[in-house]
Amino acid sequence: MNLGRRTRDTRGAIRWRRFQHLGATVEYPAGTCWECTRCTICCQDTASHKRCIRILPQEVSRISLETDLKAEQFSTPHLSSSPYTHEMRKVSGKCFFLRDGLCSIYDARPITCVFYPFFLNRTADGCYRFELTPEKCAGTSHGREISEMRFRRLFALAMGRLSRASEDLAF
Ligand code: SF4
Numbered sequence: 001m002n003l004g005r006r007t008r009d010t011r012g013a014i015r016w017r018r019f020q021h022l023g024a025t026v027e028y029p030a031g032t033c034w035e036c037t038r039c040t041i042c043c044q045d046t047a048s049h050k051r052c053i054r055i056l057p058q059e060v061s062r063i064s065l066e067t068d069l070k071a072e073q074f075s076t077p078h079l080s081s082s083p084y085t086h087e088m089r090k091v092s093g094k095c096f097f098l099r100d101g102l103c104s105i106y107d108a109r110p111i112t113c114v115f116y117p118f119f120l121n122r123t124a125d126g127c128y129r130f131e132l133t134p135e136k137c138a139g140t141s142h143g144r145e146i147s148e149m150r151f152r153r154l155f156a157l158a159m160g161r162l163s164r165a166s167e168d169l170a171f
């Protein structure tokens with residue numbers, strides 16, 4: 001795992017900071033720097049990692065609307081991690097929507113992509129925790145420290161989309 005320039009204590013452990021969001025406790029790694037270098041590694045498979053780009057039901061609908069494509073043209077069903085319902089298709093190991101090294105649906109990209117290089121985990125004491133994905137994101141060696149405000153915005157966005165997806169699936 002590329003630990004970038006995250007702040008560590010004297011034993012080398014990551015220092016986690018916390019904030020509250022609507023009764024939830026959220027942890028994030030203090031001092032993490034990141035700036036996307038547009039290497040597109042997170043949009044494709046690599047020799048050591050098969051990228052799974054999970055999509056929520058309302059994200060599938062939005063992408064369909066914006067691209068005029070049917071869900072089955074750009075995704076396949078993904079039933080093992082509700083509330084996600086689909087997985088992005090890849091062409092020669094690259095995301096269906098990666099064109100000329102850029103995301104062609106940037107404003108409608110799934111929360112999976114918005115979150116990268118993080119994913120949300122749950123700790124033993126019930127906190128949500130921003131963890132870095134195990135693949136090496138080149139951006140963690142660049143840029144400024146990610147502010148708590150950015151983590152707060154990301155978390156609020158994720159909670160909004162995940163609860164909307166759960167509601168959709170309940171119908
Ligand atoms: S792997 Fe990291 S640096 Fe490369 S495109 Fe994805 S987010 Fe940006």
Ligand code: SF4
Pocket residue numbers: 042043044053088095096097098099102103104105106109110113
């Ligand atoms: S939707 Fe866009 S950001 Fe997400 S993997 Fe595909 S090309 Fe990359």
